Every structure is written in C-alpha cells, then in structure tokens.
Amino acid sequence: MTKIGILKEGKIPVDKRVAITPHQASQIKESFSDLELVCQKSEIRCFSDQDYIEESIEMVDHVDDCDIIFGVKEVPLGQLIPDKTYFFFSHTIKKQDYNRELLNEALDKNVRLIDYETLTSADGQRIIAFGRYAGIVGAYNGIWSFGKRYNLFNIRRAHECFDLADMRTEYDKVKLPVIKIAITGGGRVAKGAMEVLLGLGVRQVTPERYVNEDFNEPVFTQLNSRDYNKPEEGREFSRAEFFDHPEHFESDFFQYAKCTDLLIACAFWNPAAPVLFTREQATLRDFKIKIIADVTCDIEGSIPSTVRPTTIDDPVFDFDATTGAEKPVFSDEGNITVMSVDNLPCELPRNASEDFGAELIKNVLPCLLGEDPDRIIERATITDKGKLTSHYAYLQDYADGKE
Template sequence: MKIGIIREGKNPPDKRVPFTPDQLKTLQDEYNGQLSFQVQSSSIRSFADEEYAEAGIEIVEDISDCEVLFGVKEVPVDQLIADKTYFFFSHTLKKQPYNRKLLQAVLEKNIRLIDYEVLKDEQGNRVVAFGRWAGIVGAYNAFWTYGKKTDLFDLKRAQECEDLLDLHSELAKVTLPPVKIVLTGSGRVGGGAKEVLHSLKIREVSAHDFLHLYYDEPVFVTLSSADYYRRKSDGGYDKREFYMNPGLYESHFHKFAEAGELMISGAYWNPEAPKLFEMNAIAADDFQLSVIADISCDVGGPIPTTISSTTISDPVFDVDRETGEKLPAFGSQTSISVMAIDNLPCELPREASQEFGKQLIKWVIPELLEENSSVLERATIARDGDLTIEFIYLTDFVNHHE
C-alpha cells in the first residue's frame, strides 16, 4: 500500500502535518514491504521537504500514484483526486454550508472519505484529535487578549514561542486581579486549557462558590452542560435525555456571565441545543464577560458573539454591546473582545503534529492493513459515490444545490 501525505491547500495555510519525518521513517522501517510513503512537496509545512528527504522519505509533486492520502484540513475541491481514500477533517458533519461543495465533490469523484473527527474506539471515544493543543493555545490566547484589553501585561504571540516549554515560560509575565474565569468543556480541549490555568496557578472552585463567594485572587470554574442547561418543563437535567433531545432544554448561563469576566469556551455543541445566551443579553448592565476565547469556534453556534472566525494573523475582534456589531479589536473598553481562531494548533505546529502522528500510528495505521476494519468503517462518511448508512442524515445537505 502506497500512502501519500498531501500538501495543505486551504487558505490561510496550515503548517501542521499528519506525520513527522521521524514517524514516517519508523513506519517505513517497521512495515517494510507492506507500506511505502510519499510526501507531496510543500513550502509551508512546519517540517521542511528536506527533513522528510533526510529521513529517507520520497518527495514528489504528483501524489496520484498513492492509494491512501492523508491531510489535515479540508482539501480544496479542485485538488481532490478521484477514486482515492482520503483522511482529513472535512467539517461537514454539522452540515456546514461552506463545505457543501466539498462533500458533493467527494461523492462525484468516488472518493472514500474517512474523517478524523469520527475515528472512535469501541466505547465511542475519539482516538485522534488536536483538541489538547487547541485548548493550550486557545487558553494562552485568552490571556494574551486579556493582557491587551486591560494593559496589565504583554505576552508574545503563541506562534512566536519556540515550543510548549517556552509558552509556559511566557505565562510567568501574567499578573491578574481577582478575576473570575469561566471554562466550558471537560474533554481534550478543556484539559489543554486547564494546563494553562494550572501553569498560572489559578485556583479552581465549584460552580456554587464561583457564583456566590468573593475572592481576593483569580479563580476559575469548569462548567458542564448540566451547570447551564435545564429542562424547560421543570428545570431538571438528565444527561442522556439532553444529548438525545437538546431541544427540550433551555440555557440559564446568564448567571455565570454576571459573575465572570473572562470566558474560555471549549465545549462541544450540538446544533439543536440552545445558545448559551442571546446577542441582546450582552447589553445588560450585569453581563460582565469582557473577553471570550471561543476555542470551539462554532460560527453562529452557542456563543453569539462569535460572529466570524479569526486568523492567527488577525486573532481578535470586538463586539459592541449595544448594537452587536463587529468592531476592530481593543477599540473600546466597554466592548467584548472575542478570540475565535479556527486553527489554533497551528501556532505550535511541530509539537501538535508529533502528538497527532502518534495517535494515527496507534489507531489508524494498523487498521489500514485489516481487511474490514470496524474503526475505519465507522469513520467513513462516503464511499463508492454514496454516503454511508451512519451519515445518511447528510443526504438533504449534499442534495441542496444553490
């Protein structure tokens, strides 16, 4: 089996890779005779062509000889090669309209699309993800944003840090008043964000104490959906019911927006679930949040102030509390500053790629050599020009032609 590492074609460019040069060398040695690898030449990767070549990996311009192609972000429609198996984050599972044409092209070109986001073990847990790195960089950027907004401290950008160790060293510059910080999400993203909060030695408190107690030091709370969603009929909460039928629930997040000043949002959101708050709520005198770092970055999703995503080169915009309009970053003390970079791990691309590659080596490479891998089957969105049964719910999405 010949495996290709494609050049990332999405703009802005993504510097991450599915496998590092050393990882491909190890795989080529271990699976000698079973697997071979080619890397499509690229000038934007965090690992240069020369590093792959020095590891004994063939660099090519034309990748069409390979049966299986690995990327990171969505592949531009005009770069898709028919009749191949592709691995990448397609961002189509929530019927994202901006990727409708991508999924239509996948079907037209008879491509087998395996999406990293739905690669799961037998228990249904995701097995490959950049979530931890999104959490680390997103939380760091939350404090970078807070420093810019308050003028209390000045951090260099995460992308200017040499590595994770350097990033943690930079956090030593942070000096905080007794600010209350809201963190949503307890998965990989939330765990990565907590690494930054712990590095800053910020104390974690319960939801009750966060709302009701005064502190003379900065504190944070980790919220789950049970903390800010309640059943419309009686105010109760049942986790299984909520995940099966979120439309039965409403948000009561506002009390945390009254208590907190900085929010780090890292929770998964079901499009059928209520928003955490409505845009008109930010005009209320008691809505205290002034910095929102939306790591999950669902535009039009649970955080209405995420009017659009942002980029590494232009990471923050402000939202006017009265009008809800998007403003230039840090133009007003009274507005809300929103950090919504949609490719956060790209700020520490080499280390993020290395960890991602380890996950692929453990969970995906052995499965490629299985005749009928259940792991790969469950993550296959499209094959033979059709959606698979698991993803048949996307039919109306792909059949819609604008």
C-alpha cells in the same frame, strides 16, 4: 504492497500542520514491512523536507501513485486524485455549503473519503483530534487578550513561539489581577485550556465556590453541561436526557456571567440546546464578562458576540451588545472583546502535529492496515465507489443541492 503518501497542504490560508511527522513516518515504515511511504515536497510545513529526508523518507513531487493519502485540511477543488483513499478534515458532515462541491468531486472521482472527525470508537468517542491544542492556544489567546485590553502585560502570541515549551516561557510575564475565569466543557479542548491556566498558577475552584465566594487571587472554574443547563419544570438533571433531548433544557449560565471576567468557551454546542446567554442578557448591568475566548467558534451559535471567525494575524474584535454590532478592538470599556480564531492548533503546528500523528499511529493505522473488529474505518467512510455510504446517506440532498 500498500503505498501511503503524506500530502502537501494546498488550502489557503496556509496550514503548517501535517498528519504524520518525519519521525512518525519512520516509525510507520518500521512497524509495517509491507508498506511503502512517501512524502510530497512542501515549502510551508512546520517540518522541512530535509527533516523527512533525515528519517529516510522519500520526498516526491506527486502522490498520484499512492493508494492512501493523508492530509489535514480540505483538498482544494480540482486536486483530488481519482480512485484513491483520502484522509482529511472534509467539513461536509454538517452540510457545510462551502464544501458541497468538494463532496461531489469525491463522488465523481470515485474517491474513498474518510474524515478524521468521523473516526470514533465503538462507544462513539472520537479517537483522533487536534482538540487539546485548540484549548491550549485558545486559553493562551484569552490571557493575551486580557493583557492587551487592560495594558497589564505583553506576551508573544503562540504562533510567534517555536513550540509549546517556548510558549510556556512567556508564563512568567503574566501578572493577573484578582479575576474570575470560567471554562465551559469537559473534553479534550477544555482540558487543554485548563493546562494553560494551571501552568500560569491560577487556582481552580468548584462552580459553587466560584459563584458564592470572593477570592484574593485569580481563580478559574470548569463548567460541565449540568452546571449551566437546567431541565424544564424542575426535574433532576440527566446527562443522557440532555444529549438526547437538549431542547428540554434552559440555560442557567447567567449566575456565572455575573461574576466572570474572562470566559473560555470550549464546550460542544448542539443547535437544539439552549444558548449560553442572549444578547439582551449581555446588556444587563450585572453581566460582567468583558473578554470571551470562543474556542468552539460557532458563528451566531451559543454565544451571541461570536458574529464571525477571526484569523491568527488579526485575532480579536469588540462587540457592542446594545446594538449587536462589531466594533474596533479595545475601543470602548462597555464592549465585549471576542477572540474567535477558527484554526487555533495552527499556532503550535509542531506539537499539534506530533500529538495528532501519535493518535493516528495508535488508533487508526492498525484498523486501516490490519483487523478492524469495531468497523472504525467503515463507520468513518463518507464516500466509496462513487456513492455515499449508508452512514452518510443523509448527505444526499445536500450533495444534490436540494438543501
């Protein structure tokens, strides 16, 4: 019999999310008769221990006797249990320096490490993510920032609300002037951001109308990569070429920067691709953007004003494009206000956990506990039997400290 454990999150700052909610844990037990499931006690989860007990889930002090362990964030150094299968966001596949020791601990302890970020369908699409809630909270934080900067309205922060339904009760307080809002990206994150703007009654317009027309109401547009990246030498845009060779393109975003008041950045950015805009462009008189909700939070990436991540408790700062320096928030009308919280789904942990767990049950567990014809689990496994798997052999020099 396989035994699954739901891990108590140990990373600081505290993360209240969970991979499997109490009701979902009960569903899993009913669906897989040859499975045992327990939950490690925790005083920080958005769902209490009592919530799990009421679903007949056994609460335990330790998960040492479990075969498979589900967490959310990185397991703190020294806490990985040898010879187990772990699921969590390891933040190692981009060779992040701060998690090199964690990868080596997984190797040294013979841990089978499976990263949620690497779980993909046969055509390469991610099958489990918190992206929708990153977009929802990121857009909401952008609107909150706009109200604060211009002293127009006061709404509760998302993390002060019980859940998404409670957060939506704040929408009636939002009174936006005639502004233009741009959302970059077309995936889960961007769709989450669009949910908020549509919920606020903001009208969506095409990119062409957005640039060329004036409106007597607040509007937004959603920009895909073809809208703000153009091929060199006047060629036709090819999505396949852009993803395979982004270095062959240049940014065409400035046309939107000249008429945008609030930018909500939700697009994945490849470091080989053009930046959205440069710091020099941000100093030009016709650069209009005053608030940026950088949901993607690529530090010093495609958006030059994102010089650091912010926190849920202290979500915004100002950026002076003329000097490239961070300034106190809302300190000067010439500054750009930046929201760059890097753990946005944590602000609505109950909803984010419910959606994530539903995808886990639908898309991952059947492959993990049954047949896996598309080798989804195999392709997502980073370490196994004390070695990097063939898909992640490129991490060897990183693990060895050579790069």
